[in-house]
Amino acid sequence: MATQNRRRRVTIADVAGHAQVSTTAVSKVIRNADGVSPATRSRIQAAIAELGYRPQAAARGMRGRTFTIGVVLPHIRNPFFADILDGLHEHLDGTGYQAIMVQGGATRKAEKAAVEALLDRQVDGIINVAPLASKNRMEEVAKERPFVVLARHEKSTAYDSVYDDDQTGAELVVEHLIELGHRRIAHITHQDNAIARPADLLHIIRAETYKRVMREHGLEDEIAVATTFYSEQGGYDGARELLKRSPRPTAIFAGADQAAIGALAAIHEAGLRVPEDISISGYDNTLLAALPNINLTSVDQDGFSMGRVAGRLLLERIEGRTVAARFSVAPKLVARRSTAPPPSAKT
Amino acid sequence: MATQNRRRRVTIADVAGHAQVSTTAVSKVIRNADGVSPATRSRIQAAIAELGYRPQAAARGMRGRTFTIGVVLPHIRNPFFADILDGLHEHLDGTGYQAIMVQGGATRKAEKAAVEALLDRQVDGIINVAPLASKNRMEEVAKERPFVVLARHEKSTAYDSVYDDDQTGAELVVEHLIELGHRRIAHITHQDNAIARPADLLHIIRAETYKRVMREHGLEDEIAVATTFYSEQGGYDGARELLKRSPRPTAIFAGADQAAIGALAAIHEAGLRVPEDISISGYDNTLLAALPNINLTSVDQDGFSMGRVAGRLLLERIEGRTVAARFSVAPKLVARRSTAPPPSAKT
DNA sequence: GTTCGATTGGGTAACGGTACCCATCGAACA
């Protein structure tokens, strides 16, 4: 009912007729398979160009590949994901593969539905960015389709992993603050709704590392964590909560730049100055962090490379690699003006 | 070669066998078509649940629908797009349709490839957000598949449009600044690379309206436009360019919040205060604008509604509507502390 | 008791590609 008189698409048979060859020959040409002479090949290519033929992915998918790779993102609000996608697109460019994205949402259930939507659409492989799913679940998916996981730390033989070394990153931040002389360092972390949370979710690693480094420096009594969200609003709420403490922290390590931005707003609203009254650090080194009026100390984790590598690993798996690969990028502390020594000996 | 021993998917035939019916009957159930008794229907549904059957979109696409709608976004860096997607997802939820997104990029060529990628993947319809394509081109696409365009103003009988009334929005900003007493009001606009730029691109409308309102108030001599990009970097560069002028503007209207954020950075770097020395306004009313330390006057354009309506219009078209629909949301000025009267009588 | 229409269910040919296998042919080799 939907289709009125939309004109019929050009098919492989039309091309074959036009070039006076079989559909098999045309198929070989578009797949870049061999078994066609250069002369025939170029005749077919001419016909393809002339008729404006483009293969239909759905039909290809029923026997072979769709040349489509699926990307699951929790949402698109985090600019860090944009870096990842840019890297991915760079790698895919010229390979004939097309990336399609779906929103995974904030719950495991929604994420599962998103992954299934991709499986049902016959993608050749899936890249899952910062998934909430359990390792078991991911291994199930990996059994069905090549699978690459970003920003999770588990070791699995079933899928590939690309991640930032969040332990090192969090260490860098906390040690930076300690070196500056801070003792009352607080942390803003992310709340996920998973019942049995995999310990390898990045926000958990950042939070645990924060606690560990505090303990290692004899600061276990100063540990203070606000559990909100990695978002502007979450950072705002988290910082307000932390600022109510007495004595209040002299530094806040927000687990993500977006939360740090929100924290800056709360601090500003409270009439405090950054960094004179309180230091603040983010994580991700997004574009915003570098702006002179924000000037946020952060951790750079090269999302571009992560996206590029994820693309490479996935294509390798699609081509047949079965042994698991892992790739981690080294985080770098980018100290800016939002962190400084604490106000000298005050409450 | 790619597929090792991935286990075979459950197909409609498996379900039919398990429920002792024909594949036709199963097909009817999953399509919610009639021609099956309630008893048979529930027996089939039980079999589907037991076997964990999910229809394969590729196969469905060869005869009927894929229950997939494609969304083309220029990129995912603009948080305003996230609002649109949230609205879209809200409308799609429970309809059985799945949205997939592809990146349209910054050039017409890339955007065309993205749209074709969706057509080749047999989506049931396409939503194109802020396209660069010509009206002609879009009408071609609309001939092939239901098509809804966001954030473009042309009237077409071939596709539906959902847009913010950018004329009104830009008027609101410029008149707000004029009422405050500003005369030297500058504008930061977006550079696209199109040769023959459709006049209905939103950034062109905002820029043209700015000029018109300036003229209407006898301020044609004060018109000053920096053509960079709707991005943090673009706003930064644009503001630096504008600040070099002598006398410098007392207000800057950035065509998008992201650019306004960058402009704030440049102003801060120049040692100027907002709004005492210079007023600044954005457009889009993103989350950042509302943060107390940014506090940016902006224009709210309800992306959530736009996404919701776009989804509704597209599904209506898929269901068979052929007469074009248009929907515009009314922008609202949100005055915050980044705009104030100009510094009194100075150079 | 026959006819009729509505309801339920199934058979089957597509849809547009690809995988697999076979036929042909000329050249190289024994």
Place this chain on the structure above:
DNA sequence: TGTTCGATGGGTACCGTTACCCAATCGAAC
């Protein structure tokens, strides 16, 4: 000269689902 072999090209059976049409059944109406 006959055989083998690689290169080229084609025939055809699928892949999983739906559209279309037909068959069987059954109750109601005549």
